[in-house]
Amino acid sequence: MGRDGIAGLVCLAASLGLLAATIGLPGPNLLVPVGPGFYPRIVLGITAALALALIIADIINQQRKTTTAPAATPDTAPNYGLVAATFLIFILYVAALPYLGFRLSTLAFVAVLQSTLRPPRSLKQWIIVAITALVTTAVIYVMFDSYLAVLLPRGRWTDF
Amino acid sequence: MYELLLTGIVNIVQVKYLVPLFIGTLVGVIGGALPGVTITMTIIVVLPFTYGLDPLQGLAAMTGVYVGGSAGGLVTATLLGIPGTPSAIATTFDGFPMAWRGEAGRALWLGIWASFFGGLIGGVFLVATTGPLAAFALQFGPWEFFSLFIFALSMVAGLTGSSITKGLLSGALGLVVTIMGNDPVMGAKRLTLGIGFLEGGISFLPVLIGVFAFAQIMTDIEKRRAAGAAAAVVDRTLKLTVSHLKVITEILKKPFLLLWTSFVGLLIGVLPAIGGSAASVMAYDQAKKISRHPEKFGTGTPEGIIASESSNNANVGGSLVTIMAFGIPGDAVTAVMLGAMTIHGIQSGPLFMTQQSKLAYGIFAAYIVAHVLMVLILALGARFMLGITRVPQSILIPIVLVLCTVGSYALSNVMGDVYILLLFGMLGYALVKFKFPLAPLILGVILGDQIEINLIRAIMTDADVWLFLTRPISGVLLALSVASVAFALWQHRRHHRRNPQSADDSADF
Numbered sequence: 001m002g003r004d005g006i007a008g009l010v011c012l013a014a015s016l017g018l019l020a021a022t023i024g025l026p027g028p029n030l031l032v033p034v035g036p037g038f039y040p041r042i043v044l045g046i047t048a049a050l051a052l053a054l055i056i057a058d059i060i061n062q063q064r065k066t067t068t069a070p071a072a073t074p075d076t077a078p079n080y081g082l083v084a085a086t087f088l089i090f091i092l093y094v095a096a097l098p099y100l101g102f103r104l105s106t107l108a109f110v111a112v113l114q115s116t117l118r119p120p121r122s123l124k125q126w127i128i129v130a131i132t133a134l135v136t137t138a139v140i141y142v143m144f145d146s147y148l149a150v151l152l153p154r155g156r157w158t159d160f
Numbered sequence: 161m162y163e164l165l166l167t168g169i170v171n172i173v174q175v176k177y178l179v180p181l182f183i184g185t186l187v188g189v190i191g192g193a194l195p196g197v198t199i200t201m202t203i204i205v206v207l208p209f210t211y212g213l214d215p216l217q218g219l220a221a222m223t224g225v226y227v228g229g230s231a232g233g234l235v236t237a238t239l240l241g242i243p244g245t246p247s248a249i250a251t252t253f254d255g256f257p258m259a260w261r262g263e264a265g266r267a268l269w270l271g272i273w274a275s276f277f278g279g280l281i282g283g284v285f286l287v288a289t290t291g292p293l294a295a296f297a298l299q300f301g302p303w304e305f306f307s308l309f310i311f312a313l314s315m316v317a318g319l320t321g322s323s324i325t326k327g328l329l330s331g332a333l334g335l336v337v338t339i340m341g342n343d344p345v346m347g348a349k350r351l352t353l354g355i356g357f358l359e360g361g362i363s364f365l366p367v368l369i370g371v372f373a374f375a376q377i378m379t380d381i382e383k384r385r386a387a388g389a390a391a392a393v394v395d396r397t398l399k400l401t402v403s404h405l406k407v408i409t410e411i412l413k414k415p416f417l418l419l420w421t422s423f424v425g426l427l428i429g430v431l432p433a434i435g436g437s438a439a440s441v442m443a444y445d446q447a448k449k450i451s452r453h454p455e456k457f458g459t460g461t462p463e464g465i466i467a468s469e470s471s472n473n474a475n476v477g478g479s480l481v482t483i484m485a486f487g488i489p490g491d492a493v494t495a496v497m498l499g500a501m502t503i504h505g506i507q508s509g510p511l512f513m514t515q516q517s518k519l520a521y522g523i524f525a526a527y528i529v530a531h532v533l534m535v536l537i538l539a540l541g542a543r544f545m546l547g548i549t550r551v552p553q554s555i556l557i558p559i560v561l562v563l564c565t566v567g568s569y570a571l572s573n574v575m576g577d578v579y580i581l582l583l584f585g586m587l588g589y590a591l592v593k594f595k596f597p598l599a600p601l602i603l604g605v606i607l608g609d610q611i612e613i614n615l616i617r618a619i620m621t622d623a624d625v626w627l628f629l630t631r632p633i634s635g636v637l638l639a640l641s642v643a644s645v646a647f648a649l650w651q652h653r654r655h656h657r658r659n660p661q662s663a664d665d666s667a668d669f
Contacts, residue, residue: 004326007594011329018336018351025350033619036343036350039612043339047332054325078382086381087586090561094582097565098575110558117384118554136559140566148212150570 001055002062008054015047082117089113101155106137164517165287168525171518172220180210180217181526184224185533191225192232193244193545196380196553199229199436200372200492205560207365207496208567215504216519220526222497223480227279227530229493230436230473231538234271235545238465239264247436247472250444254457254464261460265402270462271469272538273404273411274418278470279531281422282429282477286484287524290513293485297510302617303628307637309607309614312488314641315431317600318648328645330596334604335611337362344609345616357576364605365499366568366580371602372492373564374585375592377557384553400542411466418470421447425471429478429490436472436491443471473531480527483508484520488607495602503571 001009022044025037093109100108111133120126144150154160172181184206191202203225210218233248238255251271258267300308317327340351341361352358411418421443428439447467448457457464479490487509489495501508506516513520538545568581591598618627629635 003594004323007596008329011333015336018339021351021353026346026348029346031620032345032616033623034616036346036348039343039615040339040350043332043335043608047329047336050325050329050332054329057323057325079384080382082381082384083378083589086378086557090585091582093561094565094575094578097569097578106562110562113558113561114554117381117557118552132555132558136562140562144208144212144566144570148209150208150211150566151573152566153569153575 002058002065004061005055005058008051008058011051012048012055015044015051019044019048085116086113089116097153099155099157101158101160102152103137103141103160104155104158106140107133110136162287164521165524168518168521168523169529171216171522172525172529177217177220177522177526178529180213180221181224181530182533184221185228185530186224186537188225188228188230189232189235189534189537189541190228190545192229192248193235194551194556195236195240195242195244196376197556198245198376199226199247200496201376201560202229203493203496204369204373204567205563207369207500208563208570210500211503211570215501215506216522216526218500218504219497219519219523222500223523223526224530224533226476226479226493226497227473227527228534228537230279230476231272231275231469231534232545233472234275234465234469235268235538235542238267238271239542245436247440247475248468249437250440250468251465253444253468254459254461255468257458257460258462258465263460265400266407266462267460267465268400268538268542269402269404269407270411270465272535273408274466274469275473276531276535277411277418278422278425279473279476279534280528281419281470282426282474283524283528283531285426285474286477286480286527290481290484290520290524293481294510294513297486300510300633301631302614302621303631303634304637306611306614306618307628307634307641308486309488309611311637311641311644313600313603313607313611315644316603317597318645323595324645324648324652326594326596327600327648330591330598331600331604334601334606335608337364337367337605338608338612344613357574357579360576362580362605363571363577364602365496365503365571366577367584367605368492368495368499368602369564369567370581370584371588371591371598373560373588375588375598377560378589379592380553381557410462414463414466417447417450417463417466420450421467421471422474425474426478428471429475429480430482431478431490436475439475440468440472443467477527480523484512484523485510487512487610489603492599492602495606498606 019041022037022040025035027035089109089112093105096105096108111129114129114132120129141152145152171177187206188199188202191197191205192199203222206221206225210221213221229245230247233243233245234251234255236242236244237248237251238259241252241256243249243252255267255271313331314328317331318324338361340358342348342359343350349359424443424446425436425439428442444457444464444467447463448454451457451463453461479494482488482490483494483498487498487507489498498508506512506519564581565578568577569575571577588598591601619625627634629638
């Protein structure tokens with residue numbers, strides 16, 4: 001099964017699961033002739049049907065592909081390691097926000113992500129990383145918290 | 161109408177509005193000039209800064225970003241051969257060869273003035289048609305609105321991406337997002353899966369920010385080597401001075417080309433979710449077809465630059481018409497603007513023009529004044545824009561991600577919206593890897609509630625579902641929905657018959 005088939009299977013499973021979850025929803029009443037489950041069932045039914053269509057299309061394509069030449073591989077492989085690292089750093093940032101607060105977690109996030117995307121190789125580059133992290137955090141905090149009256153998260157652990 | 165526009169212009173040139181409009185246009189031009197940073201990304205970054213402003217200030221800043229971004233892409237497209245935004249791709253075809261042969265100033269200014277005139281033509285269309293279209297839409301009942309939204313969704317799903325099934329599935333997934341949380345009619349909790357922050361439903365802005373920002377950023381990161389990408393080499397000796405009168409005359413001597421390519425841009429702008437890149441490429445193609453010297457296209461002909469740049473700025477006007485008259489975003493940028501309106505408690509759609517006429521004409525005025533500001537900014541800072549392209553992505557990416565987080569959090573000051581940002585960021589990247597188009601998903605998320613509300617209202621008014629087909633406007637719109645999917649199917653089949661090798665992820669139904 002190809003990528004489309006896998007995507008179709010995931011969508012089919014999710015839509016059928018959610019469709020099953022609509023069973024317990026209340027029915028229609030005197031004012032509204034259809035209940036809160038009416039529209040979701042239509043949407044989820046269509047989603048399931050489209051997901052099934054994608055799976056079938058993928059099976060047909062896979063059969064066709066066996067008779068054709070394999071596709072050329074790209075010259076440079078995507079850097080998935082860096083993508084995974086970026087996601088991981090962002091997840092840690094989001095997780096840290098309620099505990100460390102905006103200022104500390106943003107300072108750490110900008111510095112760590114910058115160093116991951118382009119590892120500093122000299123003292124000058126380390127200084128640039130530190131200054132960027134500090135200036136980004138300070139400017140965004142002052143601008144939003146003081147000027148635009150947007151309250152940014154304070155840390156439960158740090159009260160900062 | 162024109163009195164209101166004049167009042168709008170007088171209003172917008174007040175310092176209170178002019179400053180955010182200028183800053184928005186400047187940021188738009190810079191974002192547009194930065195290769196790899198799209199206008200959508202720029203407007204996402206600007207969005208949180210508008211939360212604390214009054215509605216017109218915020219929307220003026222966003223209109224400035226949109227106009228500035230549409231023109232900013234041409235700087236790097238002409239001078240470096242790298243389009244700053246996808247909508248400037250066609251500008252590189254002739255802009256860069258012209259600059260390469262020593263006419264950098266002419267190439268750049270042909271693009272800037274063509275953007276200016278294309279934008280003004282878009283402005284005339286915007287002012288002249290939004291009111292009548294909104295008045296027409298006022299005749300719509302829930303049947304017509306339901307069918308209109310279905311038409312928008314089916315057209316986007318059919319026209320974007322390489323597979324119609326994936327386009328439709330992407331739109332359906334967008335609708336699934338909107339059925340989670342409280343139902344919009346009875347307020348009953350549904351499909352929250354026991355997750356607390358889903359009980360209030362999923363706000364579309366964190367979804368939009370997550371999907372578009374992460375899809376682009378992660379795709380850029382994929383291409384990076386650990387050592388980092390090399391910065392663009394800027395030739396600081398380029399001569400950019402030029403006789404403006406000569407360049408303007410050169411453009412205005414081709415009135416049919418300017419009007420026709422601007423019209424193509426407008427038309428593409430009016431159609432939902434088909435952006436400036438399609439507009440400029442189609443306008444370029446049209447210009448080539450109507451030219452007496454089509455063989456010169458691609459070698460540095462002024463017609464190519466005029467076509468591409470006039471169309472992508474006229475496209476902005478078209479997109480604004482759709483959002484202001486019908487409440488349907490013409491592209492991702494106007495989707496963010498729609499979100500900004502919602503934050504300020506403003507409902508876009510047919511009533512917007514009558515209930516918020518000051519704001520509506522303020523947006524028209526901002527759109528027109530932004531074009532003047534864009535020319536001034538580029539006149540003073542085109543060389544500076546080239547310097548900015550040297551800012552490494554390793555610095556830009558963390559800043560953009562922090563602003564995305566702030567933009568989501570500040571919506572209601574809850575972490576739930578940041579979790580949604582993260583969740584949909586991952587989903588957006590996964591969808592890109594599985595080659596799903598993102599535009600139908602976003603349109604589904606934006607229109608989902610309205611589709612449901614109008615469907616239920618129609619049934620509550622009259623249980624006869626055949627009314628969706630028998631009411632003339634509704635019936636025509638549903639017929640157009642079927643026709644758009646059928647047309648897309650025919651187009652895809654024809655494409656695959658001609659290019660069997662490109663059918664690697666496709667057998668569509």
